[in-house]
Amino acid sequence: MDIEARARAYSQNLSETDREILSYILEHKEEVTKLGIAELSQLVHASKSSIIRLTKKLEFKGFSEMKFYLEQSMDKQQVSSYSEQALMQLQKQDLEQTNRLIQQTDFTDIIYAMYQAETIYCYGTGFSQKNSLSELSQAMMYKGKRILTFPAKREFDMNMPLISRKDLVIFVSLSGETDAIKENIDMLTLRKIPTISITNLIQNYLSDKAMYNLFYSASPIFLTSQMKDEFYSFISLKLVIDTLIRKYFEYVR
Known part of the structure; x- marks a missing residue:
């Protein structure tokens, strides 16, 4: 959840004083990312403790994390504006960045965890994510691996007691901030059950909690300047899933 979304969610x-500080931050994002908390304190005429309390109310760990999200928000706006001019270039950028991430990732422990798991459980937070997992499921079954993909959270909840440390859970998400499954993630972490997160390239709750992380780059697309809703292409996610399948096939061979 970015800073604008948090501002709306926790506005009540x-x-x-919080609103005045937040208003300044949102209107001067680039400036604030370069400031220390003492400098911001002078500009908004509020104490450092007031700024820290605001970050806590927005559920940031502190001022530094809030600045990180500000930078992410700025990058997102720049990409969205650019995508109106060159959608194909945006596709190229997402694929190239995802490929760089893949090249920089050591898959050894991830593939070994998949190989060792008695059962691989999979959950996607959206339609496209579930479709990507269906490809992984077919590939794993082809190699004789027992795998179960949950079609909805209700089925996930029902199977939670059956999942053990001998198993593996794979989550696929865009934001990694889906509130509905945070309880499931926390319980799996508490029980020390191996988990893999596959999310968009941004710091998020799911990747922080998972034992292993894979990332893809998916930039929002605005088809017209008047559109407020974001559309995402998951072609880069498919690249990560395809790589995971190929790495696994290489290992078992």
């Missing part, structure tokens, strides 16, 4: 908990 903010005081007048």
